[in-house]
Amino acid sequence: MKRMLTGLQPTGVITLGNYIGAIKQMIKNQDKYESYIFVADLHAITVPKEDFNLKENTRSLIALYLACGIDPKKNTIFVQSQNEYHANLSWVLECNTYFGELSRMHQFKEKSKGKENFTAGLLTYPVLMASDILIYDTDIVPVGMDQKQHVELARDVAERFNNKFGKTFVIPEPLISDVGTKIMDLVDPTKKMSKSSENQNGVIRLLDSSDEIRKKIIKATTDSDSKVKFDKDKKPGISNLINIYKSLTGKEIEEIEEEFKDSNYGQFKKAVADTVVKEIEEIQKRYKEYIDSDIIDIILEEGLKKTRLMAKAKLDAVKRKIGFYN
Numbered sequence: 170m171k172r173m174l175t176g177l178q179p180t181g182v183i184t185l186g187n188y189i190g191a192i193k194q195m196i197k198n199q200d201k202y203e204s205y206i207f208v209a210d211l212h213a214i215t216v217p218k219e220d221f222n223l224k225e226n227t228r229s230l231i232a233l234y235l236a237c238g239i240d241p242k243k244n245t246i247f248v249q250s251q252n253e254y255h256a257n258l259s260w261v262l263e264c265n266t267y268f269g270e271l272s273r274m275h276q277f278k279e280k281s282k283g284k285e286n287f288t289a290g291l292l293t294y295p296v297l298m299a300s301d302i303l304i305y306d307t308d309i310v311p312v313g314m315d316q317k318q319h320v321e322l323a324r325d326v327a328e329r330f331n332n333k334f335g336k337t338f339v340i341p342e343p344l345i346s347d348v349g350t351k352i353m354d355l356v357d358p359t360k361k362m363s364k365s366s367e368n369q370n371g372v373i374r375l376l377d378s379s380d381e382i383r384k385k386i387i388k389a390t391t392d393s394d395s396k397v398k399f400d401k402d403k404k405p406g407i408s409n410l411i412n413i414y415k416s417l418t419g420k421e422i423e424e425i426e427e428e429f430k431d432s433n434y435g436q437f438k439k440a441v442a443d444t445v446v447k448e449i450e451e452i453q454k455r456y457k458e459y460i461d462s463d464i465i466d467i468i469l470e471e472g473l474k475k476t477r478l479m480a481k482a483k484l485d486a487v488k489r490k491i492g493f494y495n
């Protein structure tokens with residue numbers, strides 16, 4: 170079975186878009202691969218953020234993933250900062266990565282643009298990511314399009330190290346997660362539903378109250394027609410609601426159009442709201458059970474124990490190849 174690893178930053182807000190586009194994909198993948206999921210909290214400190222509670226956000230993210238259906242028996246789950254070997258290997262890899270490569274990364278260019286005072290961590294961020302990946306002999310790395318270049322850098326660094334010191338690292342493959350449906354903003358259905366959106370009325374968050382969710386869906390922007398028909402260009406609002414309904418019920422578009430052929434937009438929106446609220450209420454119920462329970466601590470402890478052993482073995486092999494005193 171191939172090994173898959175992915176890291177998630179503890180940003181604290183998970184949207185319906187993340188749930189449908191990413192988490193549901195992860196749940197599918199957990200049966201296909203030997204899967205490792207970690208909270209990338211070391212990456213979260215590259216850009217200083219105010220009002221950012223790392224500890225709480227990390228726990229909340231894990232509780233939410235478990236509540237959504239990430240199965241701890243099928244996934245090894247851990248927190249990056251607890252496993253000291255990641256940062257240790259990262260230093261060795263930094264000494265095998267060129268400044269030019271790092272300064273050409275899109276994310277670095279975008280985040281440092283026009284700023285005089287950004288940290289060295291913003292520049293070396295992709296090397297730590299390479300370390301996360303290479304330390305476990307990872308085959309597959311599911312990421313959003315914005316992170317593809319970083320996985321490619323991890324491949325380059327691994328190949329360079331292997332050529333210089335002999336075969337040490339597995340060359341990883343990115344798996345771009347655009348296969349899932351793209352969920353659009355409810356207020357402006359021509360743009361992606363995003364946690365950083367200015368108008369939060371267009372964004373459903375998994376920890377929103379049922380009332381808030383209902384209101385947001387009922388007020389969602391639609392066209393002046395009244396037919397529940399899928400047409401992404403002419404009816405982006407209704408098409409987005411159809412997509413949401415489709416993703417949560419597993420029904421086909423034609424089936425949905427048939428189901429609502431005699432309904433007006435209000436009736437259709439109510440059905441969508443009922444479906445979303447029902448699914449999110451179940452997630453929130455499980456979330457409440459997880460967040461205050463010891464289960465999270467037990468899962469993280471097991472994950473750490475296992476990944477520390479694996480990571481230490483790889484780092485030891487790397488140190489031997491380089492010829493450090495031991």
Ligand code: AMP
Binds near residue numbers: 185313314
């Ligand atoms: P982000 O929230 O942009 O860091 O994305 C995290 C993951 O969620 C990525 O795999 C994205 O592809 C996915 N994702 C984020 N927003 C959406 C959306 N509106 N629809 C579908 N997938 C999304």
Ligand code: TRP
Binds near residue numbers: 301302316
């Ligand atoms: N940089 C990734 C992001 O912002 C998170 C991440 C850190 C990651 N290390 C990783 C993803 C290793 C995949 C593999 O989304």
